[in-house]
Amino acid sequence: MQTRLWRLIKNEEQLNEEKLNEAAALIREGEVVAFPTETVYGLGANGLNGSAVRKIFAAKGRPADNPLILHIAKKNEIEQLTAGLSANAQALMQAFWPGPLTLVVPKSALIPDEVSAGLDTVAVRMPVHPVARRLIALAGCPIAAPSANKSGKPSPTNAQDVLEDMNGLIAGIIDGGSSDIGVESTVVDTTTPVPVILRPGGITKEMLEEVLGAVEIDPALAGNSECRPKAPGMKYRHYAPQAPMYLFIGNEAPLQMKAAIAKGLASGKKIGVIANAAVATALPKDSNLVIRNWQEDPAVLAENLFTWLRSFDHEKVNVILAQGVAETGLGLALMNRLRKAAGNNILLAENQKLFVQSGTCPEFL
DSSP, X not given: OOOEEEEOOTTOHHHXXXXXXXXXXXXXXXXXXXXOOSSSOEEEEETTOHHHHHHHHHHHTOOTTSOOEXXXXXXXXXXXGBSOOOHHHHHHHHHHOSSSEEEEEEBOTTSOHHHHTTOSEEEEEOOOOHHHHHHHHHHTSOEEOOBSSOTTSOOOSSHHHHHHHHTTTSSEEEEOOOOSSOSOOEEEEOSSSSOEEEEOOSSOHHHHHHHHSOOEEOGGGGOOXXXXXXXXXXXXXXXXXXXXXXXXXXXXXXXXXXXXXXXXHXXXXXXXXXXXXXXXXXXXXXXXXXXXXXXXXXXXXXXHHHHHHHHHHHHTOSEEEEEOOOSSTTHHHHHHHHHHHTTTOEEEEETTEEEXXXXXXXXXX
């Protein structure tokens, strides 16, 4: 299959509209088109066409029991997709739509099993990105779209990363520039008396609590692989770079990271590092160090995390060492992604020692 690439041009509304019309026509014909959103790039197909949705799974190599999110252009478009909205769902729609929040609601009879993975619920979101919204409107249908990467790889935040994974596998890619937020939407189950966060994202737990009061976090986020996923990303390993990755946590993480990096360099390893400024600027200048500095701003880490993980693949590092963040605000989503990228290789630094909290330890330590 030849994959078309439409590059949108700033201030060229008529030309861009023609390109989006071509992409929308392919979606109506049952093809798959990648498109930008404010979170990451999505791999989109007609969400009411089961055979079209199956093409998403084929292109990604995605397990069939991993549900998809339906994207809509207007709030009232959710009405045909659900058997009913709770008061909590309506409050969240009012507060955060359009935006990076996905709601799990009871599904209507219109929803193919391919979208919901056979569940009686469906995940729906209304993106704020103008290109995404216009594409949905032109297609005239809700667009089912997971992230536009091969399953297991880091999610793409630009069209070039999508092309790297999907060239020849899908009908087209809309290049609308880089995504702003960089991590996928927050997913909240609104079918329970107390809403439950199934996937943390750009809409934080604290923001949800301001609207709803009580909000719970699903225990499956702790890594229970036996759960049946109600939202994307709950069960399978995600965001994995090619090199083994290890996540350092604890009060003494900066000190133990620097010691580990020294040992790794001494053993001849090329090391990818993700750290804040205090660690990154204290490291030696070495051709075997590829350093990604998120300063002291979790938003910088969120915007760049997936791009950095892919860059380590291109740099052919032997190992990746990453510094954890506090699990408040955006940190909850970041630690979720970092743990998954590391395959739960978590190293705890305390009492002047480094302990394996879960997973494994680099062989040079």
